[in-house]
């Protein structure tokens with residue numbers, strides 16, 4: 001099929017590259033000229049495992065092209081995906097203004113039948129609004145073509161986006177008629193070899209499914225964090241408790257790591273949007289509020305532990321921070337707990353020496369502070385530092401040289417916000433060890 005993707009970000013580019021890989025002819029469109037120029041030259045604008053190779057290969061095969069022009073990109077499209085960002089708006093709900101503006105521009109130029117598929121995360125009712133917009137504008141123009149709108153929210157996770165797209169746990173398709181669902185079934189057939197993954201529903205249910213999924217994931221993270229916070233003072237060790245939880249098939253093994261709270265470009269903003277939508281419908285949604293509240297507190301707990309360790313005085317203190325990305329495998333720093341902690345440390349008067357294997361350029365271009373130094377290596381970040389905080393679970397942080405850390409850190413302590421290390425490995429070396437869910441040794 002001929003596919004156009006509008007919005008060549010994390011979701012749009014992965015979608016475009018994987019659909020091109022499966023034999024479709026894909027044009028990715030973005031209004032960021034620099035991004036498109038880079039992609040034409042073979043440069044993927046963000047870090048995502050496997051994506052460079054898929055983009056390169058699809059480009060070589062002639063299946064994947066890039067443009068800034070909406071008319072050129074959509075001229076032959078059977079399906080047009082909308083994959084623009086939907087960040088938090090001023091009222092807390094998703095800002096779908098740019099998406100609607102884009103649909104408007106599309107309705108001014110489309111002159112052939114096609115299916116417009118909303119991949120962005122949008123409040124229920126958005127696809128119906130976009131359908132009404134097409135119906136009105138195409139009618140007014142007497143365009144002589146029919147444009148249908150479908151919902152196909154994306155569930156990939158940054159850091160494993162290509163694998164997630166190639167082998168999805170489920171493909172959600174929301175349509176207002178069977179023919180549109182059939183078109184999407186054909187498109188996704190290579191990604192659903194056993195025919196069990198594609199779940200059909202109406203437009204609003206598909207739109208809501210994405211918010212429901214993110215609310216459930218955020219709930220698990222906040223609940224395990226809250227349990228960890230209770231376990232510590234009760235003298236229980238959350239590590240083996242997590243093992244018990246994960247072994248229960250009714251609970252399942254994932255998203256049960258106590259840590260510094262969730263971040264990134266999806267969970268926080270989608271929770272906010274859902275709370276706003278609930279409020280608009282007169283629902284108080286107490287659980288959703290609690291999920292957010294627990295998450296907000298979590299970085300504060302790491303900060304409090306460091307503050308306590310320094311007896312409340314940050315002046316003259318230097319904190320090494322390992323990890324800037326909101327999680328391993330990505331350079332995405334949107335709503336990263338690490339940056340929230342760094343801001344709090346800098347505001348309190350500490351110096352920060354931070355290191356991230358991938359995300360430093362993203363920080364350099366969006367956040368500078370005279371008290372923040374970005375180091376070239378994990379070791380370099382620790383030179384002249386009093387303590388170390390580990391905020392992202394990158395592979396290279398998993399087995400550090402504790403002996404070297406014990407002799408290098410000026411007030412040797414590791415604030416292990418991701419629960420990566422075993423107490424016993426550190427204690428014998430004189431390294432103090434803070435973990436969520438465990439009382440900080442006096």
Ligand code: NAD
Pocket residue numbers: 006007008009010011012029030031032035083084085086098102119120121122154155156157158265266
């Ligand atoms: P992103 O910010 O990485 O990408 C959006 C892209 O759209 C940018 O490249 C931007 O330049 C481009 N754009 C904006 N306005 C445009 C316009 N008028 N014409 C052409 N291009 C335009 O966003 P993302 O992370 O890919 O997320 C996209 C959507 O997918 C959001 O709704 C998000 O909630 C959802 N989503 C994201 C993820 C994720 O892990 N990032 C996962 C699932 C769903």
